[in-house]
Each structure stands twice: as C-alpha cells, then as structure tokens.
Amino acid sequence: MTTRLAGAPDLFRLAWRRDRILVPASVLGLVALSVGSAQATLALYPDDASAAEGLAGILTNPSVLAMYGPLASQTAEALAVFKTVMMGAFLTAVLGFVVVRRHTRTEEEEGRLELVGSGVVGRWSPLAAAVALALVAVVAASAFSAAGLAALGMDVEGSVAFGVAWLAAGLATVGVTAVAVQLASTTRGAAGLGFGFLAAMYALRAIADSADAGTLTHALGWLSPLGWAGRVEACGANRQWVLLLGLGALVIGVGIGVAVLDRRDLGAGLIPARNGPSRGGALLSSPLGLVTQLARGTIIGWTVGLTLGAVAIGSLLESIADLADDEVIQDFLRRLGGSAGTIEDIFVATEVRFVAVAVAASGVALVLRLVAAERSGLGEAVLATPTSRGRWYAAHVVVPLALVTALMALFGLVLGLVGSAVAPLAPSVGAAVAASLATLPAVWVVVGVAAFLGGAFPRFAPFAWGVLLVAFVVGELGATMDLPSWLIDASPFAHLSQLPGGSFELVSAVVLTLVAAALVVAGWAAYRRRDAV
C-alpha cells in the first residue's frame, strides 16, 4: 500500500504548482457564480411574496425545468439558487474531470509520466495526486459557495445543501474520471468518455425531471449524479444525505481505477490501440482533407450526441402540450415575452439557444487544434511542404464552421420531425430548422474569436473557452444577476432573433456574421505574418 503510494505527496505538490492559477481561478469563478447570482436575485426579490413573479416565469416554462432541474420550494431563496445549482454542479463536475485527466492520462500520453514514474513513485501515486487535487478543487468550490450563501444571510441549512448538491456531482465525476482515464489510451479518448458521461447524465436527469413524481421515469433521475444535485432540493427539502451517494461513487470509481492500474501497462488503456491502413486514403491529400480526417471522431460523436439530444428534447414537446391548454398560462407567456409564440415555440426557442452554445464549443475545440498542432510540431511537418499558412489556417477554420452549421441544421431537422410527430402544436419542421439556423451567426462569432486568437495570439487561444463561457453565463444569468446592459449586449447570444414565434432580425444576423468574418480574416492575416513554430 505505502509503496504503491510512494512519492504521491511530491506529485501532489507538482500538480498544485502547475495548476496554481487554474484551480483557484476556477474555484473563484464558481463561487462568484453562486454567490453573485443569489445576491442579485435576493436584491431583486427580497421576500417570498415578491419572488412569486420570478417563480411564475420558471413554473410556466417547462424547458427551464428540463434544463435546470426541480424547483426546491416557492421561496425567494430557492429562486436565488435555482439556476446555479444545476449549472454550477455541471461546471464543478467538469472541473473535477479536467484536473484528474490533466495529471493522469495527459501526462502519460505526453510521456512525462514515464520520466516521473522511473523515480521512486508508486503505481497509484499519479492517480492519487490527481484525485487529491481534484478533491481540493471541488470541495473548495462547494464549501466557499455554501459559506458565501450563508454570509448573504440565507438559511444555513439551505446553504449547506447547496454546497452538497455541487459536491455530490463533483465527487462522483472525479470517481468516474478515475476510471475513464484508465480505459482510454489517449487524452482525447478520455475526454470522449468523460464528456459523453456528463452529457448522458444530464440528458437522463432532464428526462427524469420532466416526468411526474412517482413514475419510474422520474425515479431514473437518481441514477444521474447531476440528478442528485437537483434532488438535494437546496432551500427546500435540503437532503444533505445525498452527499453519501457522491462519496460512494467516488470510492467505487477510485477503487476500480486503482484495480485497473494494477493490471495495465504504462501508456496503455483497456481499450486497445489498433493498427491502421498501410496506405493513406483519398482524404489524406490536402490540408482540408487531413483536418477532416483527424476530426472524424469528433464529427461522428457530435452528430450522434446531437441527434439523440434532439430526439429527447423533441419528445418532451408532448407533455408540454398539456400545459399549453391552460388559457391563463398562455396569456401570461404572451405578456412576459412580448411574444406571440405558443408555449411550444418558447420551449423550442430556449432549447435551441442552449444547444447553440454546446455546438459552439465543438467548433472552438476544432479551431484550437491549429494551436495544438503548432505546439506539438505537427504544424511544422505540414508547413514544410508546399502548404501555405493561409491554406493551413483556412482548413482549421472551414472544417469547424461547416461542422457547426451542419450540426445546427441537423438539430433543427430532428427536433422538428420528432416534435411534429408527438405534438400537433409543435413548430413545423421548417420553423424548427429556421430557428436552429438563426442561432448560427452567434456560433460563428464564437468560432471566429477562437480563430482570431489562434491566428494572432496562439498563447492566449484557450481564452476562447472563457469567451464562450462568459457569453453563455451572461446570456443565461445576465438578467437575474442584474448585470449592466452593455455587458449583456457584449454576448453574441444576446442578439439572436426570438425564433420560432418571433420575427427574424436580419440586421443583427448580418452584423454578427460580419463580425465573425472580420475575426476570421484578422486571424488569417496575423497568422501569415507571425512565426509558425
């Protein structure tokens, strides 16, 4: 036992030294999200009576419940944490995943672990150090958030329950990641497993939380760590014992992880590496073909995932039709949004924007491969052939732009087909596709930011993720956090048309598209001028 953990404290210090910015900054961001959002909401709705207006907006839009989980109680405090419980639990889970993967599979793939592992380092030590640092991160985010909420004067039990909701999701994800990094033999494979797991768990709880309590479908939500976060019902039932579920998942995951570690070779995964063809296929004859071939796994994964998501969301339209019968709610919605749309329209409009953010993430990830190739030396190999920088850059921008465009079209199409099959009042296929495509200008802007940073400032290219995250958080929470309107307007997602139901705003769409084009061209111009290695 002790020999298997030899050197673990040193590896922990090394991991901390490398992440001394990443971890505290992420924790700070998460605490700002929970406490800031609660403070702004409580300032807007100081008591339960005044909160009724805000609560009505939530209770009448089923897509909000599907997205964020159950509302714990009809109080101002429950409203104050309603959105941040699920959003924060998801981000805390991502943080746990990223930290564990960075210090295990990534290190192993890059060959650094071989160097470290040749010292007096136990077989379990790298995983132990990574898990320990991830625990520090998720515990800090949860505990500081709980303390911050209590300091705002919120109910202490409710504040603790809020921390428990985040922590349960975070602990479980750390456990799952401990297994995922053993199964996949590459960093990217581990990302596929990790994010695939989170997406599946999110979809599972969205479906479960949309079902009536007491049904089997609703009970399935207990299988999802993200479902646990909602079912703690912070500022309501306050089920603190849910933390035990998180702890259990962590222990089981780490247990399986070390069991696999004891059996596998360094550098290998349980999913074996296969040989490839001895000759290159037709795709491998141009930069564009190369980038496409390398992105094949990503393209297939997103296509499958998004199709499943569209089917799930589309089928939710069926139960929403029941709500729409209520004349009072329809009237309320009309006044609330100033929109003449039906409840189905509003549901689809909300979901489409949410999906647009996820699709933008796929585009950013692909664009950033330009920078990754530069860093690894693969870009050098290609640029030493008669491939111009312009073409190399263009290949890394065209493929993501085509992917996000195709994905949004696909999503709209499947959502429209499934929706109109299950709900007579659902938007038509054409309207769903149009609504989906109408979000593209904002998605292109985000991809354009990544392209510009990659072309002009490769060291700062990962900030494209930050831009996406801020655009999302500001767009989603801007109103409830009482943020200044100029900040909300800075998010490209704030300028999208209200579709379906509303009218298409041509000017915003054209302006956003021009901004995206300008970013891409500026990145291209800079990339042609700077050192390329």
Added chain:
Amino acid sequence: MTDGVTDVITVTGLRKSFGHTNALDGLDLTVSQGEVHGFLGPNGSGKSTTIRVLLGLLRADSGTASVLGQDPWRDATELHRSIAYVPGDVVLWPTLSGGEVIDLLGRLRGGIDDARRRRLVARFELDETKKGRAYSKGNRQKVALVAALASDARLLILDEPTAGLDPLMEEVFQAELADLRAQGRTTLLSSHILSEVEKACDRVSIVRSGRIVDTGSLADLRHLTRTRVHAVLRAAPTPVEVAQWPGVHDVDLVGGELRCSVEATHLGDLVEQLGRQGVEALTCQPPTLEELFLARYHEPVP
C-alpha cells in the same frame, strides 16, 4: 548537373532573437549544389532555428537568406515544392498510421514515387500499419525519412535524422545519402554523430552561439588544428630550445622522449629540426574528429 557550381543556400548576417535570447547572431552559411553539407554545433547553438528560417517557418529579424534562389519567408510555399525536411524531433499524428503519414506528406509535396517508396519502406524495415502513437523514436524517424527520401526534392534538410536509428539503419541511411549525392541533389545534414559526418559530408559548418565559427572541408578544418608528435631523439635539445621552434606547442621532454603538438603548416619545419637532432622513432597523429570538434566547441566565442 554539369553546369558550374551554384549555391543552393546563401545566408548572410542572419539574426533572430526570442525575447532576450539571441538565437542567431549574424549567421552566414553557404551550401553548394550537389554537396552533402554537415551542420554541426553544440545543443542550443542555433541549428534548428537556422533550419526553420530556411524553411520560412520563422521570420529572421535581419539578414538575408536565399534558398534555391528564393526568399524562404516570402516564397515559402513555392519553395517547399523542392524541399524535403526531416525535423529533429519527429512528431506523428497519433491516430494516423505510418503509411498514411508517408502518403500525406508525399501528396502535400506534390506526389510520391511509389516504387521508391516501396523500396525505402523495405530497406528501412518499417511497419507502415502502426499508428503514430505506437512507434518508437527510431521508427517515427524512419517514417519521416522515408517520406523525405521518396520525394523528388532538390534539397533535403535533415535535422539529426539518425539520432534514434540503430547501427544497421544508420548504414542504410548512409547508402541513401550517397545515392542522393550521386543524383546531384543537395543535403543539409545537422548531426552530432561524427562518424556519420566524416563518412557523408563534403563540407561542414560549425555553429556556436548563433554564428558560424568554421566552415570548409574536413581536410581544411584539420589543417587548422595541430598535429600531435611523439619522437625519440638521440641528442636531446633543452625544452626551451624546442619551444622556440616555429609552430610548436605543449612541449613535454623527458630524457630523449619528446611529446608536443605542432601547427599543420609547421609540421615540415619540425620534421627538419628533428632530423638534425637524430630522430630514432617518430609518430605524427592528426587530430581525431572528436578532438577537432571539442576544440571548436570549447573555444571562447569572440
């Protein structure tokens, strides 16, 4: 190839700095048509930076560089049709097989000679079906070498191409290098393996701290260094006398046994002097390559 010797690479006064580090500090380099030119220097002396400037991947701060008569920064794309490059640290796409990479690089260079490709794969005993991440360092290098050697490039730039190869493969590489020269193609070969340089290179340039400190054929370079002499004399002179002979250094005289070193240009004078002293045994040893390079690497940079 019979028309007069032209220069394939001409570099003058090249400077490039990264932050406060001067990677290149006024580097001059000339490589002639058809030669194998050794490019030597300690780690961090600026070899790879020079190569990347020659490929147009880095932009020089000042100085001029011309490769095959073109400006490597401005005409990079066009120029690369005539260049094949093996980087010092070969990285492959983890998900592509070796065969896929060879085809990709060949096609990006404008086509690949299939017969030559097959011959090279066989000669280097390369398993083309393995994925990039499964190759060892030596096998990754073979992939890059096969891709480069199978091309019709007029100029090959090889950055320590054999650092991971076993001796058998090293021999294959030497034979391929000889073929290249026979075809009149030009090679710029950066290497730390001195026996390889000695066998393959027509001329060498030695770079130190971003500057060329020596350039010429190995014979030229040897000429600049001292020969070690060991002689047994019947009538021994005093050490002071010996030290006054022209070009003689490091005198060690014990009884009739003299050990010293002499500048190549004064070797004849020394032999004459020794003849007068009644020499009974005489060995002259030209410097080994190792000594030659160690001397060049150690010399303080002016």
